[in-house]
Amino acid sequence: MISPRAAQLKVMACPACGLVVEDGQPEAARCPRCSARLTRRRPxxxxxxxxxxxxxxxxxxxxxxxxxxxxxxxxxxxxxxxxxxxxxxxxxxxxxxxxxxxxxxxxxxxxxxxxxxxxxxxxxxxxxxxxxxxxxxxxxxxxxxxxxxxxxxxxxxxxxxxxxxxxxxxxxxxxxxxxxxxxxxxxxxxxxxxxxxxxxxxxx
Amino acid sequence: MSDGELRTFPHWVICEHCDSVYRRIALQAGQAARCPRCLAPLYRASRLDAQRWLALTIAAGIVFLIANLCPLVRISLQGLHNEATLWQSAAALAQGPVALIALPAALSIIVVPFLQIVLLGWVLAFACRRRRAPGFAPALRLLGLLRPWSMVEVCLLGILVAIIKLSGFLEVAPGPGIWAMAVLMVLITLIANRDVHWLWEMVDDVAAGAAA
Structure with missing residues (x-):
């Protein structure tokens, strides 16, 4: 079985604390746990x-x-x-x-x-x-x-x-x-x- | 939860190296989970609980003091003696046109290990009393940023190379600082090279328990 990737499940990982968050907002959102800026890839x-x-x-x-x-x-x-x-x-x-x-x-x-x-x-x-x-x-x-x-x-x-x-x-x-x-x-x-x-x- | 807050999936984990999504499974102490797609380590179950981790951090703090106060190496040449500490080594670069390089050198062998010990000590002291430390999130983020710049082990190898380099024409003897550096290398690897994400989960569990 091939595991799905984050984009397929519409989620992303917080780059700072690793929490899995839903990937909905188009503009820069912040992680609810550590309030780091959420990015899909390093800019x-x-x-x-x-x-x-x-x-x-x-x-x-x-x-x-x-x-x-x-x-x-x-x-x-x-x-x-x-x-x-x-x-x-x-x-x-x-x-x-x-x-x-x-x-x-x-x-x-x-x-x-x-x-x-x-x-x-x-x-x-x-x-x-x-x-x-x-x-x-x-x-x-x-x-x-x-x-x-x-x-x-x-x-x-x-x-x-x-x-x-x-x-x-x-x-x-x-x-x-x-x-x-x-x-x-x-x-x-x-x-x-x-x-x-x-x-x-x-x-x- | 307020409106507009993002949904979170705490029972999932995403591989940092390839973005594959997995469901978290509980691991036995010392086990590690590996991503089947890219073979990078996903997360590991710690052998240390907060108390032991804090004890090792305090030990690292004491050894850090010794490593900074005691001379690393002593040399003698025709009846003259000289010795150098960590601080003097970093300061020795701060001369003439190369002075700029003293800054990263001092950061990597003194300031960064110091910050790692202090931040971990702060966060863990609260975690032992089942509380989230003030400034927990920035402290953990800073720990993640600092990790690649901590170079105690490179410094120890540097001291050994320097001893061999000088032993050709001088009398060289190791000082107490070098033993402290060796112990510090082991302790820093144990306390700060581990997955800091694990602290998040530990404190989350604590917070969930307190709320219930």
């Missing part, structure tokens, strides 16, 4: 998600090209980017840590760009291809997305610790600002995308 979902996603992709370029950290250690000063940090760990033999940072700061953001882009394109084309798998990809993006904040927090902790004035000092650099913005923008893009749109192209 302007696809356009907003695209805008946030594209902004995130643009910021990802300076995030990788600009240094994220400035280290001055016993008179030797150097700037390092995210990828240089990964390579440093790898060459030092800390393969596990190199992998963790690579996953959090390269693999996760890049797969988020790809997955969200794929979801948006297929939704706009009202594709019925692999709907269950696409729904699963969306949930994956939601769960994994915030781990990218790792690099920002590592730089914060390291910069807070290493403060020995002339002897040794670590400071954050502009790259980390762009990287943090990429994480926030892609998280917002994922929140704007409405996974129910995937199923709206299902033939009834």
């Amino acid at each position: 302007n979902s696809v356009a907003r998600a695209w805008a946030l996603l594209i902004a995130g992709m643009i910021f990802y370029i300076p995030a990788n090209l600009l240094p994220v950290m400035h280290t001055s250690l016993l008179g030797r000063a150097s700037d390092s980017t995210i990828l240089q940090g990964v390579v440093e760990f790898w060459l030092a033999g800390s393969y596990g840590i190199a992998l963790v940072i690579f996953v959090a700061s390269v693999a996760v953001p890049c797969s988020k760009f790809l997955i969200l882009g794929l979801l948006l394109v297929t939704t706009q084309r009202r594709s019925t291809w692999a709907m269950r798998e696409r729904a699963r990809l969306y949930r994956l993006v939601e769960v994994v997305g915030y781990w990218s904040m790792l690099d920002v927090l590592v730089v914060a902790i390291v910069a807070a610790l290493v403060k020995f004035q002339s002897l040794s000092d670590i400071e954050p650099r502009t790259g980390i600002l762009f990287f943090g913005l990429v994480v926030i923008l892609t998280m917002l893009a994922a929140m704007q995308f409405d996974p129910r749109l995937i199923w709206d192209s299902e033939p009834t």
Whole structure:
């Protein structure tokens, strides 16, 4: 048996508290339980998600090209980017840590760009291809997305610790600002995308 | 009920991910209902009642204080020592042109977990006495909004990576704050990662019982 969808039964779920409410009023009604504004789908979902996603992709370029950290250690000063940090760990033999940072700061953001882009394109084309798998990809993006904040927090902790004035000092650099913005923008893009749109192209 | 009020169907549930409608069935503690269309979790029956949930929230509050007051990591270099707390870590980003990023960092590791603990504590303290807390609806809505921005577990991994990064050229020792962060990670996951919709149903039952 295929379960009916909300529109077929003329009901909708409150986006805030989940209560099932009749879908009668044409203009914006409010939820009788929590008084949140009732919407059938997240408003302007696809356009907003695209805008946030594209902004995130643009910021990802300076995030990788600009240094994220400035280290001055016993008179030797150097700037390092995210990828240089990964390579440093790898060459030092800390393969596990190199992998963790690579996953959090390269693999996760890049797969988020790809997955969200794929979801948006297929939704706009009202594709019925692999709907269950696409729904699963969306949930994956939601769960994994915030781990990218790792690099920002590592730089914060390291910069807070290493403060020995002339002897040794670590400071954050502009790259980390762009990287943090990429994480926030892609998280917002994922929140704007409405996974129910995937199923709206299902033939009834 | 007044005229024009919308009809509600409290015994139904709609999948948030695909808009399929189902009739609610009672679950055993620890069971979860899954949507057959898109395989997303629909709702789960909690193992915790309000009292236990509140107890865990208070515990999280205490651990949160320890995690904020105690240093996370201590380092030493040629006889010089230094240590950093959560606050100092967030503040370390607030310099020069990158200062803007200190704000989301402080939000995700300090402010959001703090708000989650306070809001849950407030709502649950009233729920234990079978009452709906003042500001219940906005508190629950805010909890839903905050959930994706709470990053205690990412912060803990960040501390570990920082320790390994620095241990190459410095002496690094974990401080008491790191243990508090580890416990906080478990407690926040237990109390705030669960379905907040469940609180609505619990309080609705209470309200229905009081009216009867």
